[in-house]
Amino acid sequence: MQIDGHTRLAAVVATPIKHSISPFIHNYAFDKTGINGVYVAWDIPESELEATLANVKRYDMFGINLSMPYKRIVTQYLDELDESASLTGMVNTVVNKNGKLIGHNTDGYGFFASLPQEFDLKGKTITILGGGGAATAISAYAAQNGVGKINMFSKAKYLDVTIERQGRVAEQTGTRIEIFDISDKKQIQEKANDADLLVNANSVGMDGISTVVSADMVFKEGLLVADVIYQPFETPFLRLAKAQGATTINGLGMLLFQAAEAFRLWTGEMMPTAEVWQALEEKYKSEN
Known part of the structure; x- marks a missing residue:
């Protein structure tokens, strides 16, 4: 992975979030697909959530993922919700589309894809x-x-x-x-x-x-x-x-496939899920 002046950022936002496996999944996918991106974990308090969403636009990020406790309250800071987010009232993926922040929920898709x-x-x-x-x-x-x-x-x-x-x-x-x-x-x-x-x-x-x-x-x-x-x-x-x-x-498959759908929404490319799945299985089986 090479970071340069063209590298775009994506992140997962929650509190706590340091334990998240999402950076492993997305950075593996960026590397394998050759997409110039980096994915990090941001542990932020609720008081900084609005500013965080503003920074997604300011820094032209791909977007962010959200975990608890922000999946519901983030909706007030978005420009639009897709059908899945509207129906559930929850957002786990925000896409920065030409400066417009669109909320999606990829959890249900991820579960059934698994x-x-x-x-x-x-x-x-x-x-x-x-x-x-x-x-x-x-x-x-x-x-x-x-x-x-x-x-x-x-x-x-x-x-x-x-x-x-x-x-x-x-x-x-x-x-x-x-x-x-x-x-x-x-x-x-x-x-x-x-x-x-x-x-x-x-x-x-x-x-x-x-x-x-x-x-x-x-x-x-x-x-x-x-x-x-x-x-x-x-x-x-x-x-x-x-x-x-x-x-x-x-639930490992759900984690992978909800991430894969977020990756597709951000980049327009398919995540190499078979390769990521093998890496995840090796990681989690070794830890249990």
Whole structure:
């Protein structure tokens, strides 16, 4: 990678963000594609978010990625939102297009791009464990792309917010979405039995010990099971499903493919995902 007077900058913005793997992914892609760019991580307080967006224009950056807690509040500083960002109310990618800042949400695309190619979303039933940002992005993308039904499980204290947000998705897409309390393990089992895809879209399991489902959870034959978590590489949730013969997918693919879509939006070029995936697998398997 050579930095010169023509090098353009991209960044991920959040707090905390020093742990982010995004610089590894994007700088690897810049290097492999020969695009003159550099990607860094900016840990900034909320008070500096508006100025940060202004600097994207000022320094003619490709754009930025955003993580929590800025995915929702950043929308007030943007010139335009694409359909995915409008539907979810969240932005994870900002594109600087000729001085206009356009917000996108590539998380839902990234998740479904990480699934086996033979999985056809149209008409399917999916059950999502979690009602936060990842869950919202997944449900919105599914609703936009022909899913038959969505069952979503949220924490009791967030049920009203989840019902409101998913109500907007249902209204705008015509998709049937039902919301349940995530503490109801019996209901989780019932809705998993109805589903073609079961997704853990919350942080439970990042400790490598806990799981959002009961220890005697039964995963029906043919159920595809996914987790948005990628560290640990295999969560207790996925381990339980895998032990019963289910096909399991961790969150590393979602991380890669949401980044690949951001890369395409910024540069117009395709990220060499196969090469990046191999590097990521080697990195994370070695750390687990």
